[in-house]
Amino acid sequence: MDIVAKTRDFMSQTGYMARFTGQLFTLGTKPPYEFKEFLVQCYIIGYRSLPLVALTGFIMGLVLTMQLRPSLVYYGVQSQLPVMVGIAIVREIGPVITALIFAGKIGSSIGAELGSMKVTEQIDAMEVSGTNPYKYLVATRVVAGTLMLPVLTMLADAISLFGAYIGVNISAVTSFKLFFMQILRTLEFGDVLPAFIKTFFFGFAVSIVGCYKGYNSNKGTRGVGNSANSAVVLSSVFIFIIDLLAVQVTAILGLN
Amino acid sequence: MEHGQTAEMNDSNGEAVIVINGLCKSFGNNHVLNNFNLRLNSKENLVVLGRSGSGKSVLIKCIIGLLKPDDGEIIVFGNNVDELSHHELDMLRTEIGFLFQSNALYDSMTVRENLEFPLRRHWFELSQKEVDDMVMEALDNVNLGHTSEMMPAELSGGMAKRIALARTMILRPKVILYDEPTTGLDPITAREIESLILKLHDKYQTSSIIISHDMNCVKNTADRVALLLDGKCYTEGSFEDLEKSEDEHVKQFFE
Numbered sequence: 211m212d213i214v215a216k217t218r219d220f221m222s223q224t225g226y227m228a229r230f231t232g233q234l235f236t237l238g239t240k241p242p243y244e245f246k247e248f249l250v251q252c253y254i255i256g257y258r259s260l261p262l263v264a265l266t267g268f269i270m271g272l273v274l275t276m277q278l279r280p281s282l283v284y285y286g287v288q289s290q291l292p293v294m295v296g297i298a299i300v301r302e303i304g305p306v307i308t309a310l311i312f313a314g315k316i317g318s319s320i321g322a323e324l325g326s327m328k329v330t331e332q333i334d335a336m337e338v339s340g341t342n343p344y345k346y347l348v349a350t351r352v353v354a355g356t357l358m359l360p361v362l363t364m365l366a367d368a369i370s371l372f373g374a375y376i377g378v379n380i381s382a383v384t385s386f387k388l389f390f391m392q393i394l395r396t397l398e399f400g401d402v403l404p405a406f407i408k409t410f411f412f413g414f415a416v417s418i419v420g421c422y423k424g425y426n427s428n429k430g431t432r433g434v435g436n437s438a439n440s441a442v443v444l445s446s447v448f449i450f451i452i453d454l455l456a457v458q459v460t461a462i463l464g465l466n
Numbered sequence: 467m468e469h470g471q472t473a474e475m476n477d478s479n480g481e482a483v484i485v486i487n488g489l490c491k492s493f494g495n496n497h498v499l500n501n502f503n504l505r506l507n508s509k510e511n512l513v514v515l516g517r518s519g520s521g522k523s524v525l526i527k528c529i530i531g532l533l534k535p536d537d538g539e540i541i542v543f544g545n546n547v548d549e550l551s552h553h554e555l556d557m558l559r560t561e562i563g564f565l566f567q568s569n570a571l572y573d574s575m576t577v578r579e580n581l582e583f584p585l586r587r588h589w590f591e592l593s594q595k596e597v598d599d600m601v602m603e604a605l606d607n608v609n610l611g612h613t614s615e616m617m618p619a620e621l622s623g624g625m626a627k628r629i630a631l632a633r634t635m636i637l638r639p640k641v642i643l644y645d646e647p648t649t650g651l652d653p654i655t656a657r658e659i660e661s662l663i664l665k666l667h668d669k670y671q672t673s674s675i676i677i678s679h680d681m682n683c684v685k686n687t688a689d690r691v692a693l694l695l696d697g698k699c700y701t702e703g704s705f706e707d708l709e710k711s712e713d714e715h716v717k718q719f720f721e
Contacts, residue, residue: 237552326573335570338530339584339637340559342552 230348230422237342238349248350255316255351255417256358263362264369266311271299271370275377292384295374296393301405304367306453309412312359313445317420320351321441324424325434333425348421355417360409400465408456415448481508482541483641483673484529489538490697491524498524500697502538506641506673511663513676513684513705515719516694522677523567525694526643529675530564531555542641560588563639563672567646569630571618577629578614581605584637604632607669608662624655628662635666642666644676648683660686681719693719 275295282288324347327333336343375389423441427433484506491499498521506512516522527533529540531547540547545558572580581601585592592600605611608628618626627647634642647663648656660683667674678684684691685705692702695715701708709720 323574330573331566331568331570332572334527334532335564335566335572337532338559338562338564339587340556341584341587342556 226426227422230425231418233344234349234352234418237344238352240345244346244350247346248354251350251354252358255354256361259312259315259358259362260365262315263308263311263366266307267304267366267368267370268373270303270307270366271295271373271375272377274298274303274370275374276380279377279381288382291378292374292389292392293396295377296371296397297401299370299374300367300397301401302453304370305363305405305409305412306449308363308366309359309409309416309449310446312355312362312413313416313442313449316355317416317441317445318438320355320417320420321424321427322434322438324348324421325427325437326424328425328427329429329431329433344425348418348425351421352414352417355420356410356413359413359416360406363409364406400460404456404460404463404465408452411452411456412449415452416445419445419448482506483508483543484675485541486525486529487539487541489525489528489540490536491521491528491533492536497697499528499535502694502697502699504692504699504702506675508673509667509671511667511674511676511687511689513678513688513691514694515679515684515691517679520694521697522679522694523645526564526645526675526677530559530562530643560584560637561640563634563637563642565627565630565634565642565644565647567649569618569626571621571626571630571633573618575618576614577605577610577616577618577621580618580629581633581636584633588637600636604636605629607635607666608632624651624658627651627655627659631659631662631666635670638670640672642672642674644674644678646677646679648678648680653682656680656683657686659683663687679719 275291278294279288279291282291282294324333327347333343333347336346371390371393375384375386378384378389420441423437423444427437482505484504486502486504489499489502489504490497502521502525504512504514504525514522514525524533528535529542529547531550535548542558543561545554547555547558550558571577572583575583578601581604582597585597585600601614602611605614608631610625610628610632613621613625613629618629621629631647644663647659651659663674663676664687666672674687676683676687678687688705690702691705691708693700693708693716701711701713701716703711708716711717711720
């Protein structure tokens with residue numbers, strides 16, 4: 211495929227995806243709403259992701275602390291370890307790593323599920339039964355994903371900080387209260403809020419990409435595999451782009 | 467009706483539930499349907515016969531609004547499908563059942579949930595008991611009352627087809643579109659499906675378009691047969707009439 215054709219394909223894909231996303235604000239906002247399916251998706255996307263997010267969060271905090279400690283000891287500022295780890299986790303590492311884990315688990319799962327439904331004509335069956343599959347399948351998953359990732363990120367942050375506390379106590383002794391008081395005294399509104407807000411965008415991006423890839427899956431099992439794979443890849447790229455934009459916006463607003 | 471004539475809503479055969487005039491549908495340079503005309507009369511079983519890839523499935527997907535025609539009109543119960551809003555089309559679809567060739571059962575739901583799904587979405591006022599009764603009646607219609615808690619993956623091909631048929635019938639549609647209902651089934655199961663089609667037709671007084679190239683299915687189920695050839699309704703008539711035809715294209719199917 212030459213560069214012109216590739217560019218044209220990229221542009222048309224971008225257009226289709228923009229239109230697909232736009233439908234969420236036109237079709238998705240009209241009643242009747244799919245509350246029951248939304249709650250089911252909140253359970254699947256949120257609750258069932260909790261063990262994985264908790265585990266990775268714990269390891270993230272533990273490893274980060276253990277990796278940072280030698281450098282801080284070298285410069286004689288090991289007392290700043292809780293503060294450094296706390297800010298790193300809450301502002302950046304917690305939201306981004308959780309979003310990437312979320313993309314791997316939920317993005318691929320949505321892509322594969324909807325892709326499989328597409329190739330086996332289940333989406334068509336839903337449509338001919340007079341049910342709008344976009345509202346039932348896409349809107350519910352996107353809204354659930356958008357709302358659940360911030361919750362998961364908060365939990366991951368908390369568990370990660372606990373992991374950091376364990377990491378600190380492997381080489382030294384620090385009380386639980388002192389460790390967390392040191393972090394909480396340092397964290398400011400500008401550290402927490404932008405990080406929290408961007409997780410909504412991460413959740414939205416992962417869910418809408420997963421739905422788009424699955425909903426537009428090509429025929430055949432290879433199409434389903436490609437949908438799941440490209441959902442993870444594309445949503446991961448989107449997470450970094452959104453993160454980059456969030457940093458710029460935060461800087462412009464003077465919250466850095 | 468010979469090719470080129472347009473179908474009218476009312477003629478000597480009675481009231482038409484579906485009228486298709488000048489339907490055209492292409493995929494790139496492949497002109498699948500090209501000025502296709504057809505009418506389905508009330509309480510009639512019409513079989514659309516044609517070779518694989520001749521556009522039979524495309525035809526019924528255009529009727530139900532899954533595919534958008536390039537040209538022509540499809541009138542269902544007096545409504546032009548192409549001019550309906552999304553909501554109006556959804557309402558019309560509750561009057562039309564569609565049996566997919568692949569069955570298209572929701573594989574994450576049990577058989578019961580598959581059957582409940584359309585009921586819950588359209589007949590909100592039903593109590594749980596009424597829903598349960600309707601689900602059991604639908605399952606009993608296809609002699610599979612014991613499968614309600616099974617998952618689609620646990621069903622055989624014939625059972626899955628019958629469950630799909632039960633789901634198609636559960637909203638009591640006035641028209642049913644069957645996409646190759648016996649394809650891929652063994653002869654005995656295929657005959658069972660044909661019997662069910664006829665039984666449900668008699669019980670609920672439905673009108674049906676049956677897409678098939680299984681000549682046994684055509685013979686057993688058709689009140690009338692339309693032959694789809696080169697994107698057009700080449701000819702139509704009773705099975706016996708077409709069986710006796712001297713036309714080379716028609717004879718190919720009956721030999």
